[in-house]
Amino acid sequence: MRFSISTAYLPSEQLVEIAKAADALGYDSLAMPDHVVDLETLETPYPYTPDGKRRWGFEAQWPDPWVMAGALATVTTRLRFFTSVYIPAMRNPFQVAKSVGTAAVISNNRVALGVGIGWQREEFALLEQDFRTRGKRTDEGLALMKKLWEPGWTEFEGQFYNVPRMVMEPTPTAPIPIYVGGLSEIAFARAARHDGWVGDMYKTDEAIGWAERLAEVRRDAGVPEDKPFAVCVALTDAFMPEHFARAEEGGVTDCMTMPWAYYFGMEATLEQKLEGMTRFAETVIDPLNA
Numbered sequence: 001m002r003f004s005i006s007t008a009y010l011p012s013e014q015l016v017e018i019a020k021a022a023d024a025l026g027y028d029s030l031a032m033p034d035h036v037v038d039l040e041t042l043e044t045p046y047p048y049t050p051d052g053k054r055r056w057g058f059e060a061q062w063p064d065p066w067v068m069a070g071a072l073a074t075v076t077t078r079l080r081f082f083t084s085v086y087i088p089a090m091r092n093p094f095q096v097a098k099s100v101g102t103a104a105v106i107s108n109n110r111v112a113l114g115v116g117i118g119w120q121r122e123e124f125a126l127l128e129q130d131f132r133t134r135g136k137r138t139d140e141g142l143a144l145m146k147k148l149w150e151p152g153w154t155e156f157e158g159q160f161y162n163v164p165r166m167v168m169e170p171t172p173t174a175p176i177p178i179y180v181g182g183l184s185e186i187a188f189a190r191a192a193r194h195d196g197w198v199g200d201m202y203k204t205d206e207a208i209g210w211a212e213r214l215a216e217v218r219r220d221a222g223v224p225e226d227k228p229f230a231v232c233v234a235l236t237d238a239f240m241p242e243h244f245a246r247a248e249e250g251g252v253t254d255c256m257t258m259p260w261a262y263y264f265g266m267e268a269t270l271e272q273k274l275e276g277m278t279r280f281a282e283t284v285i286d287p288l289n290a
Helices: 012-027 066-074 093-107 121-126 134-148 183-193 204-220 242-248 268-289
Strands: 001-004 031-034 078-083 111-115 154-157 164-166 178-181 196-202 231-234 254-257
Touching: 012 031, 012 268, 031 121, 066 078, 066 093, 066 268, 093 121, 093 134, 111 134, 111 154, 111 183, 111 196, 121 196, 121 242, 134 183, 164 268, 183 196, 196 204, 204 231, 204 242, 231 268, 242 268
Parallel strands: 001 031, 001 254, 031 078, 078 111, 111 178, 178 196, 196 231, 231 254
Antiparallel strands: 154 164
16 A cells, blocks of 8 residues: 555645655655636535535645646655646646656656546636536547657647647656546546546545446456556545555555644644654554555
8 A cells, every 4th residue: 555645735835844754754655636726706516525615715725736746856755746636628738748747857757647627617717728628638638648758759630639740858758657537437437548546535445446446447448457557545434554454455556645634633733744644654654564
């Protein structure tokens, strides 16, 4: 089981110290969420709460994940970075490819692109991107980005994006893993075509159920069983090593966590966050690794 520190809603000024501690304590990665803006009024309901209200307040910070990954890569040596999740269809795919590829180069291939198709119609409108075609544009945009991350000349012709002969440098020296979020069968099929799946907050049994369904989709699609595939979730009822071990046996590979919440709550100070990360590493990560 790999453990990721979720940076959701954290003050930006704390991220350097949190990343350095995660790097030293044996955490695998930082999981970085994404929004460009937080609109005061929305007609689109938030899809991950029963009442459709957002989980965060307007004081929550949303630093650009690729600027953050590039910066934090310079103060860490082994820590990975992935988005949980980024909305490529809300942007121009050439700019996304440039940002992600540059972060991969700076970090020496320590980034993964976690994507979703997006839920907030108003944010798409603000960024002048079509909400209705976001699924098809996500698929085509990912195919285009993979081409742009390869060295040498690129040509691409699609329904939405046509690329004359060009180069985009610098290019990563290893493939960038792509993880896909979402609970629909379309999302599962999209994830099966790539390298992993990013979920939300679940009880362990529910997370294992999603891992089993993803394994079925991959088998039906003819994906080789030995091809690595990440299943990334936050577990709401796991706190002991044996709890996480059971999730791992059920197919969960990565757990996103804010370990200070176990000991100090969500309003922990930076010092308490660092202490909580240390305690969790000593009582959960180290025993599991042993």
